[in-house]
Every structure is written in structure tokens, then in C-alpha cells.
Amino acid sequence: MYDVIIIGGGPAGLASAKACLDKGLEKVLIVERDKELGGILNQCIHNGFGLHLFKEELTGPEFAGKFIDLLKDTKLEVMLDTMVLSIEDDHTVHVVNTVNGYQCLKAKSIILAMGCRERTRGAIAIPGTRAAGVFTAGTAQRYMNIDGYMVGKRVVILGSGDIGLIMARRMTLEGAKVLACVELNPYSGGLARNIKQCLEDFNIPLYLSHTITDIRGETRVEGVTVSAVDDHFQPIPGSEMYFDCDTVLLSVGLIPENELSKAADIKLDPRTKGPVVYENMETSQKGIFACGNVVHVHDLADNVALEAKKAGESAADYVNGLSNESETIMEVKTLPGVTYTVPQHIHFPLVKKSTDIFFRVNKIFGNSVILVTDEEGQIISQFKRQYVVPGSMEKIIVPKVMLDKAKGSITVSVKEVE
Amino acid sequence: MYDVIIIGAGIVGSSVAYYLSRYDLKVVLLEKDNDVSNGTTKANSAIIHAGYDPEEGTLMAKHNVRGSRLAKQLCEKLDVPYKQCGAMVLGFDEEDEKTVRMLYQRGLNNGVEGLEILNKEQILEKEPQISSEVRIALLAKTSAIVSPWEYALALAETAVRNGVELKLNNEVKAIKKTDETFLVTTDKGIYEGKYIINCAGLYADRIQEMAGEKEFEIRPSRGQYYLLDKAEGKRCTHTIFQCPSKVGKGVLVSPTVHGNLIVGPNAEESENDDTSTTMGGLAFVKAASRKSVPNVDFRENIRNFAGVRARSDRSDFILEESRSVKNLFNIAGIKSPGLSAAPSLALEAVEWLKGKGVVLTEKEHFIDERKRVRFKELSGEEKQELIRKEPAYGRVICRCETITEGEILDALKRPIPPVSIDGVKRRCNAGMGRCQGGFCSERVADILMRELHLNGLNILQDKEGSNVLLDYSKGGNSNV
CATH class of the missing domain: 2.60.40 (Immunoglobulin-like)
Structure with a gap:
């Protein structure tokens, strides 16, 4: 029996584990899908992490490394290359891996730290051919920073979310030509510092109130049509621009990854698409807590870690019998x-x-x-x-x-x- | 020298190959693409129609009804996802009411079983999400949903297992008729055979013309679709049609065998290979579907696609020996209900060969079964047992669909292994889920590189030329 099982070993999972251990829990387990801890931080090789938490400018892997170091000589248990299949009654977590096969693990408390996934071409129904060369920005980032490949040479980016902006700079530095960043909204969805450092510094034009209205190319992308949109986000005829490109990167939003939560009957908020939580990060299910991008999409990993600390401490309180139960619930x-x-x-x-x-x-x-x-x-x-x-x-x-x-x-x- | 050359490995060519593989014949199946079922077969509504729709006496009617019965048996035998979920044709006004009753009668005349007329209360009791404007519906209990690409793949795979030679990446460029045989030249080689079965789908007219005179013309008709997340998969439990019009069966809303919801298609003239979607086409599909199922949440869309139907200039299927070339049999103009009719059409080709005097001796050891592991459908004990034997089943590659490395490795060992990321998707469902391969495509690519000894720059999304990675990053090739 574990005190706490943490699902996910990214920034939220790591920071919540540290909080649990700091509060004196003995049996804490992180279950991580990938072959190493760190989650998506491992592919975020740019800097800007840790400014708030560690007062220094770190890359993603360094930021993860800080937590991994802090956890090194603790009693934390980690299962890598392991997938959680479901969360069942009484805080039983069903997992599978190549070493131990299929296992049912019991815990007093669970922390959900599964992070989020990227919205895809389908989610925004971009018309056109189905040629190869349309990637979510995060997938392209993984191919580039983990595997060492260029997904393309001439790139148009749709959406101005932070990953898209970071990838605009990254691909430019690798020798690709980023032709444009196209944003449907009249404002950018990314951090101001990224607009400056990733687009403006490299003379990459940002087209606000524009979208991709067609993708061409039989087997590989050969070009896209970009149109201006009106106040109702409808393309304005006559405003079309054609870009000759081989790649489209999508940075059109992130969605908390809550398939496990949903299957476990945890109440979700249709606005965040994450679990509804109390101020102590407890979900609608007693003893199940959540933190990080699985709850709502954060801007900074530092903020994820701070939220995760709260979730870890609350889970520890729960395990120690200091329950946060109350008759009076205030709605926000x-x-x-x-x-x-x-x-x-x-x-x-x-x-x-x-x-x-x-x-x-x-x-x-x-x-x-x-x-x-x-x-x-x-x-x-x-x-x-x-x-x-x-x-x-x-x-x-x-x-x-x-x-x-x-x-x-x-x-x-x-x-x-x- | 081959006894039979089949051109085209879609559902029709694969069915012909399957039935011919029972006999002691030398058969080759030529396919221009790098995979089977990669044209019209993979992009359609995925419905095995009951058979009430085609006019009495047509080839479409005859082969739809027989083909759908065969499909049920074949899918069971060859482990193809298939579900007889039933279909409804909805009527909203007086005109529709007449159509619904006419279809009921036509269905009876065509020999379709399990037909019923439902009134409004009965409809809404079965399908509460249907528009309350509905007045009447035809219920066809034998209508089914299927995984169309796995259906064709299972047939082709069984054919190959039984000795049919499959030649992928072989586009037919010329056909020469000598006295007794054909010489079929592809971009890869020359194949000599006594008989040709033309199953070339959108290119069937060109194949006919390569061998003889022009006898018909393919007039491609494109249909566009939405495929929605499993969150919408229970919006309805039957395939919901509107009354058919001149252009087709109209926009349907249906669950899929994979648990998603499919909405479409429209119908528009197109080029053969133009499987692009358009803003107008998608908007039409969305608006039209609201008439029957008003509350489909299109924000749950995970993919749009278009398929091109191989309509011809004739109103019925073309199922006959070429009029200008002896020993060439055309199965052409196979529009809807082609997926439903395919096995029956194939049997017709077998009958034709028999009529030609081809001796059909049944093989002594015909393998007529197929099984594959679907990890997520196993019980806890079965999962444990499987991983103990094959640890790769313990590594989940596609998290949306819970597809394991073991399943992908198994697909790579089968008679028709995948050569692309989408080839893996069609065989194992990896990448079919809500993130559309965002997480797993890179992991699938990694497995393909390792198992097929490929360089990353050769990894294909789907067809030849659909390379995913265009170069190394700076210093990125140092670890290759």
C-alpha cells in the first residue's frame, strides 16, 4: 500500500512528490509513461524556466534536473516506461509495463499529474489535402530536440501559443525559413517575451486575425493559403495570401489530458477541461488531488511546480488524517x-x-x-x-x-x- | 506465367484475391500504392448496407444483399471489427414518407430481412438524439458498420498467406494482348498472365483502355467527412440516414466500429486523386447533419477526410467481360454500395473464370482464419499472461487507443507488413485517437526505423513521397 501514487513524472509530478516527501510521507510512487522523468520538459531545451522558483534561468531539462536532484536521496519510488490504464475504486491504480506486466497498485491517495496534449488539425478542421508535413508544434519539437531531425525547411506556423513561438525560433536557428506565424485571434496566445524573442528578433511576421484556409500538396505539404478573418472568425474573401512551404506547425491550444479522470468519474470543468478542484487541489473524489496542466493550462512550469507543491502537501495532510472536509463550500x-x-x-x-x-x-x-x-x-x-x-x-x-x-x-x- | 492477374488491391481486388486463393491457381495482385486498401476503400462511410436502397433488378441490388451477408461471415472468420448496429432512414415530410415506404417495399423485393417502419415515438425511444421533427423511419436491422481498411487487409492477408503474390508499388503502365496471354507492364516489371480481373477502382477505365477500347468512363465523386472523438461516439447507436436523393444517400451520422462518430458525406465531382477537404464541403456536411441529429458537438472533431467514389458513366455496377478484349473481366464503377457488395462481386469473377474453362481445384490446406491481438480488450489476467510471454505488450505506444508495441511488432511480422506510420495506424489503430498521433507517431516512427532498418529521412506518413522528416538538425545525424 502506497501513501501516494502520483500519475505523471513531469514538473507537476516531480514537484508534488517533493512536497509529499517533505511532509514526511514514506511510500510515494511516481508512475511515468516515458523512459525517464521530466515529461515534456525534456524536449524544451530553450531557457526561461526556473526564474520564479530557483531565481535562475534554466532550460527545461535543467529545471527537471533540479527536482530530480532534490529527490535523489529520498525514499521516492519511480516506475518508468509504465502506463496507467485506469484508476479504480479505493484508489487502486492499474498499470502496465514490460517488466512486471499488468499490476493493480493500491494507495491512500492519488495525485493526477498527467499534463496536457496539443489540439490538432482536426480540432480546428483546417481544409485541404492530407499531405505529410502538418505537425503539432510539440511533436515537431520532439523530433527536433530529442531525435535530431528537421521536420521541414519552409514553415508556416498556425497559432501563436508559446510552443509555436519557441519552435519558430528553434527552426530558424536550425536553418529553416519560418515564413509566417498566423493567429486567428486579434491578440497572441503566447507570452509577450516570446513574441519579442522568438518572432520579432528574427523578423518573422505575425499575422493577427488570420487563419490557414487551405493546405495543398499531394504527398507532402507544398503550400498553404492564409486568409484574414472578420470579427466572427470567418475568412474574408479576397484577402488570401499563398505561402510556398513544406511544413505547417500547429500551436492552437492545449487540452488537459483527463481520460483517466473521466473514466474514474472525477468531475470535470467544461471550461478548463480539467478536474474541478478545491483550494487544496482536491478533486471531486476524496483523496484524489490534481495539479499542473492536467487541471488547467499554465503559462510557466514554475507555476505548475507551485501548484503541485500545494497538491502534494494536501495529499500528505489527507494521508495523515488532517482532512480538509467542510460543510461549507464556497463557489467561485x-x-x-x-x-x-x-x-x-x-x-x-x-x-x-x-x-x-x-x-x-x-x-x-x-x-x-x-x-x-x-x-x-x-x-x-x-x-x-x-x-x-x-x-x-x-x-x-x-x-x-x-x-x-x-x-x-x-x-x-x-x-x-x- | 500467372493464371490470373488482379489489378488493384482495394476491397474488390482483395476479395477476388481471397476467393481465388482457395484454388490451385497462380495469382498475382498488382497495386500501385505502397499498401493495400489505400484508395477509395479506406475513405468512405464504413457501412455494410442492408440492401433496401438500390433499385430492384440491378447488379447493385443483387450484390449488395448477397455481399452484406458474406461480409458478416468473412468479418467473423477473419477477425475484422464488424457490428450489426442497424440503420434508420428518417422521413421529415410527406414526400419523405412516400420514399420511406417505397424503400421498405424495395427492400422486401430485394430480399432484405429485418425491415420495419417506425413511427415517431418508436424512433425517439430508440434514438433520443434524433430531431423531434422526424415523422417516420425505415429501420434496417441488418445494416452494419465495419473497419473498411482492415476488412480489405484481412482478405488480402489471407490471400497472401494462401499463396497469392502481392506486388505493391507496381503501377500498371501498359497491357499487351498476345494470342493467349496478357503482358502487363508496371513501373517495376512485366507480368504475364492468362486472365485479368480489373479492380482498379478510380483507374478502371484507364486499365480497360490500356488493353482494348474505351468502354466506360470513371466519373469520380468526392465525399467529405467529419470524424469525431469517442466522447461523441454514443450520440446515436444506429446509422442514421436521411432520405436518399438523386446524388446519393445523403449525409449520415453513424457510430464507427472504433467507437467514434462519423458524419458525412457530401457528393461533388472531382479529380481521381483529389482527397482534399474544402471549407464549403465541410460546412455543407455539418449543416446537413443537423437536420437528423441536431446536437452533434463538432468541437469534438478529431479528423476530416475525403474519399473519392469510383462512379462511372453507367448507372449500375460494371461486372462483365470486356467487350473489346477477351479474357479481361471488369469490376468497375463500384460506387456505393461497393464495400457491401465486394465479396459477391468477387464470386461473380470466380464464376466467370469457371465459365472460361479455368479448372478450379480447391487447395488441400487452405487457411481460412485470421486472429490478431487487441490488447485493450483483454482481461487483466490475459494481459498479464501475454506480457509474460511477450514483454513488448507491456509497453503502451498509443495512449489514446491503448495500443502496445507488441501489437505493432506483430503487424510487422504479418504477411503484408506496414511500411508507413499510417500503415501501422490502419493495422493497429495507433494514432487513430483524439491526439491523432501527436504523441505516438514519433514512437511509431522509431519502431519502424528499428525494425525495418530505415533511416529517419525515409520514414513515410503514408504513400510514397509523404516523407515525415526532411533533414537532420545541426549535429543531429552524429548519432546515426
Whole structure:
């Protein structure tokens, strides 16, 4: 019997494992699908990791390495090259690998840290031929950084998510010509620093409010048509531009990987596509916690690790009988402009000093104020921001003393101010 | 010298090869692509139709009804995913009502079993997601769904196991008739044979013309589809048709044998090889499907594709000896219900050969079975046992579909091994799921490199020329 089984050995899994061990748990197991720990960090060979957590600029593998080093002389158990097939009743985890075959492992608590997957061509139904040469940015990144191959020479990138931007720079440095980065929205979905460092510094044009409307090429991509879109995202006839390219990279969003959670009847939030969680990262199933991109897509691995720390500590508390059960559940709601919050619920009376609320917005707000109001419209808390943008995750810390004043549920909204 | 040369390894050519492989004959199956079932066969609605749709007395009617019965037996014998889920043809107005009753009667005349007329309450009880505008429906209980590429592959594989020679990457360039034989020249070699069965699908008219005179013309008709995630796979449990019109059976909504939902097709004139989708075509399919099943969540789409039907200038199937060339048998213009009719059409070719005086002696050791491991369908104990014997079954490669390395290695050992990432997909389902190979294609490529001793730059997505990787990164080839 394990104290905690952690599903996934990426940044969320590693950081939550460390938290569990720091809290004194003895039997902690990470189950990892790949042949080594680190998850997607291993293919992220660019820098920018660890600025918040370690106060230094690390690459993805170095960031993972920091955690792996911290876990080296602990009692942590790791199963590599092992796939979790299902989570069954009583926290039983069914796994399979080549060494031990099919096994059912029991645990007092489970932490979901499976990360996310990339949205594909199908998800956005790009018309055209089915030629080879259309990749999600992450797949291309793996071919390049792990296997040492170039997926193409002349590239158009659809979507301005961070992986797409990073790959624009990476492919350019490897000698490919990145012809354009095309974004459906009137704003970029990536971090401002990546727009600057990955596109502008290399003179790669960014076409906002544009999309790919056709892919040509019989067996391998030979070109794409890019069109401007109107306010309803419909292509504007006559605005077509043709790019002669052999490769299309897609960076059109990430989706939390929750097939296991769904099969285990864990309640999901249709907005995040991740589990609905409480402030301690517990899911709708008692003793099952979640953290990282499986809950909601983060902007930075540092933030994943911080969230994972919370999940690990909560799982340890649960195993140690310090349950966070409460009769009074406070719901966290949103107004238009704010797409979701994490957590979605708060075990209200049990909050210690304060609670963090993470959220994202779906448009650019200039000088603005984030408002937390209660059911009667009373302002509980407010936070000033110079700007709030879709590409960055926003975080507010609501003090317990403020929550105490709230009547019923609370609502998060963003308002521009003069 | 071959007794029979079959041209084209789609569902029709594979069926002919399968039936001929029972006999002591020297048979070669020529295919221009690098895999079997890689044309029209792999891109269609994947339905084995009951047979109420084709007009009485047509070849389509006769072979649809017989072919669908054969399909059921063949799929069971050769371990092909097949499910008799039944179909409904919905009627929304008075005109439709007449059509539905006409189809019912036609079905009876064609000898279709298991037909029923349903009223609105009965329809909605069986299929609550259908539009409440519905008034009447024809229920065809024998209609089925199938994995079309695995169906053709299983037939071709069994044929090869029983001695048929399969020549992939052999595009027929010329056919010369001598007194008694044919010389078929491909881009790879020359094949001499006594009889030719033309199963060349979209290219059947060209094959006929290479051998003799022009007798018919293929008029390709493209159909576009949405394939949705398993989250939508239970939207309906029957194949849901609208009333047929002049252009075809209309847009259907159906579960697939793999648990997804398929929506399509439209019908539009096209070029032979143009399997591209268009914004207009997809928009039409989406809008048309709403009439029968209004709440399909298209945000769950995982793939769009188009297939090209091998329609001809004749209204019925072409199933006859060439009028201008003796000993050449055409199975052409095989539009819908071609997938359903295929085995029956193949038997017709066998009968023709018999009529020609070809002696059909049954083989003493004909292998008429096929099995493959589907890891995720096994019980816990079976999984454990399998991994103990073959550890590679313990490594999951495709996480969306839970496909193991063992299954891929098994496919590589079979009579028709895959040569591309999509070839692996068609055999094992790896990459068919919601991430569409985002995670596993690189791992599948790795297995192909290792097992086939390929350089990464030679890894194909699908057909020849569909190379996935175009170069090494700087210093990337140092570890090769």
C-alpha cells in the first residue's frame, strides 16, 4: 500500500512528490509513461524556466534536473516506461509495463499529474489535402530536440501559443525559413517575451486575425493559403495570401489530458477541461488531488511546480488524517471576460491565511481592476493591474479576513479603469 | 506465367484475391500504392448496407444483399471489427414518407430481412438524439458498420498467406494482348498472365483502355467527412440516414466500429486523386447533419477526410467481360454500395473464370482464419499472461487507443507488413485517437526505423513521397 501514487513524472509530478516527501510521507510512487522523468520538459531545451522558483534561468531539462536532484536521496519510488490504464475504486491504480506486466497498485491517495496534449488539425478542421508535413508544434519539437531531425525547411506556423513561438525560433536557428506565424485571434496566445524573442528578433511576421484556409500538396505539404478573418472568425474573401512551404506547425491550444479522470468519474470543468478542484487541489473524489496542466493550462512550469507543491502537501495532510472536509463550500464564479478560475470551489472555513485564485481572460484588458464580489454584489477584494492578457495566467491572493465577509458564492471579474 | 492477374488491391481486388486463393491457381495482385486498401476503400462511410436502397433488378441490388451477408461471415472468420448496429432512414415530410415506404417495399423485393417502419415515438425511444421533427423511419436491422481498411487487409492477408503474390508499388503502365496471354507492364516489371480481373477502382477505365477500347468512363465523386472523438461516439447507436436523393444517400451520422462518430458525406465531382477537404464541403456536411441529429458537438472533431467514389458513366455496377478484349473481366464503377457488395462481386469473377474453362481445384490446406491481438480488450489476467510471454505488450505506444508495441511488432511480422506510420495506424489503430498521433507517431516512427532498418529521412506518413522528416538538425545525424 502506497501513501501516494502520483500519475505523471513531469514538473507537476516531480514537484508534488517533493512536497509529499517533505511532509514526511514514506511510500510515494511516481508512475511515468516515458523512459525517464521530466515529461515534456525534456524536449524544451530553450531557457526561461526556473526564474520564479530557483531565481535562475534554466532550460527545461535543467529545471527537471533540479527536482530530480532534490529527490535523489529520498525514499521516492519511480516506475518508468509504465502506463496507467485506469484508476479504480479505493484508489487502486492499474498499470502496465514490460517488466512486471499488468499490476493493480493500491494507495491512500492519488495525485493526477498527467499534463496536457496539443489540439490538432482536426480540432480546428483546417481544409485541404492530407499531405505529410502538418505537425503539432510539440511533436515537431520532439523530433527536433530529442531525435535530431528537421521536420521541414519552409514553415508556416498556425497559432501563436508559446510552443509555436519557441519552435519558430528553434527552426530558424536550425536553418529553416519560418515564413509566417498566423493567429486567428486579434491578440497572441503566447507570452509577450516570446513574441519579442522568438518572432520579432528574427523578423518573422505575425499575422493577427488570420487563419490557414487551405493546405495543398499531394504527398507532402507544398503550400498553404492564409486568409484574414472578420470579427466572427470567418475568412474574408479576397484577402488570401499563398505561402510556398513544406511544413505547417500547429500551436492552437492545449487540452488537459483527463481520460483517466473521466473514466474514474472525477468531475470535470467544461471550461478548463480539467478536474474541478478545491483550494487544496482536491478533486471531486476524496483523496484524489490534481495539479499542473492536467487541471488547467499554465503559462510557466514554475507555476505548475507551485501548484503541485500545494497538491502534494494536501495529499500528505489527507494521508495523515488532517482532512480538509467542510460543510461549507464556497463557489467561485466568473463574469464574461474571465474564462475560468482555479479553484472552482473553496472549503471556506478551513482556509488558513489566504487562498490563491488563478484565472485567464479572453481579451486584452488595459489598466484595470480585478474584482472579487459576493452574491450581494459587495466588493470583497480588489486588485489593480496595468494590463491583463490572455497569454498569461493571472493570480490573485484573497485573504481569509476578506472571504469571511462574503455572503454566499464569490465572483471574479476584470474591469478596465480610466 | 500467372493464371490470373488482379489489378488493384482495394476491397474488390482483395476479395477476388481471397476467393481465388482457395484454388490451385497462380495469382498475382498488382497495386500501385505502397499498401493495400489505400484508395477509395479506406475513405468512405464504413457501412455494410442492408440492401433496401438500390433499385430492384440491378447488379447493385443483387450484390449488395448477397455481399452484406458474406461480409458478416468473412468479418467473423477473419477477425475484422464488424457490428450489426442497424440503420434508420428518417422521413421529415410527406414526400419523405412516400420514399420511406417505397424503400421498405424495395427492400422486401430485394430480399432484405429485418425491415420495419417506425413511427415517431418508436424512433425517439430508440434514438433520443434524433430531431423531434422526424415523422417516420425505415429501420434496417441488418445494416452494419465495419473497419473498411482492415476488412480489405484481412482478405488480402489471407490471400497472401494462401499463396497469392502481392506486388505493391507496381503501377500498371501498359497491357499487351498476345494470342493467349496478357503482358502487363508496371513501373517495376512485366507480368504475364492468362486472365485479368480489373479492380482498379478510380483507374478502371484507364486499365480497360490500356488493353482494348474505351468502354466506360470513371466519373469520380468526392465525399467529405467529419470524424469525431469517442466522447461523441454514443450520440446515436444506429446509422442514421436521411432520405436518399438523386446524388446519393445523403449525409449520415453513424457510430464507427472504433467507437467514434462519423458524419458525412457530401457528393461533388472531382479529380481521381483529389482527397482534399474544402471549407464549403465541410460546412455543407455539418449543416446537413443537423437536420437528423441536431446536437452533434463538432468541437469534438478529431479528423476530416475525403474519399473519392469510383462512379462511372453507367448507372449500375460494371461486372462483365470486356467487350473489346477477351479474357479481361471488369469490376468497375463500384460506387456505393461497393464495400457491401465486394465479396459477391468477387464470386461473380470466380464464376466467370469457371465459365472460361479455368479448372478450379480447391487447395488441400487452405487457411481460412485470421486472429490478431487487441490488447485493450483483454482481461487483466490475459494481459498479464501475454506480457509474460511477450514483454513488448507491456509497453503502451498509443495512449489514446491503448495500443502496445507488441501489437505493432506483430503487424510487422504479418504477411503484408506496414511500411508507413499510417500503415501501422490502419493495422493497429495507433494514432487513430483524439491526439491523432501527436504523441505516438514519433514512437511509431522509431519502431519502424528499428525494425525495418530505415533511416529517419525515409520514414513515410503514408504513400510514397509523404516523407515525415526532411533533414537532420545541426549535429543531429552524429548519432546515426
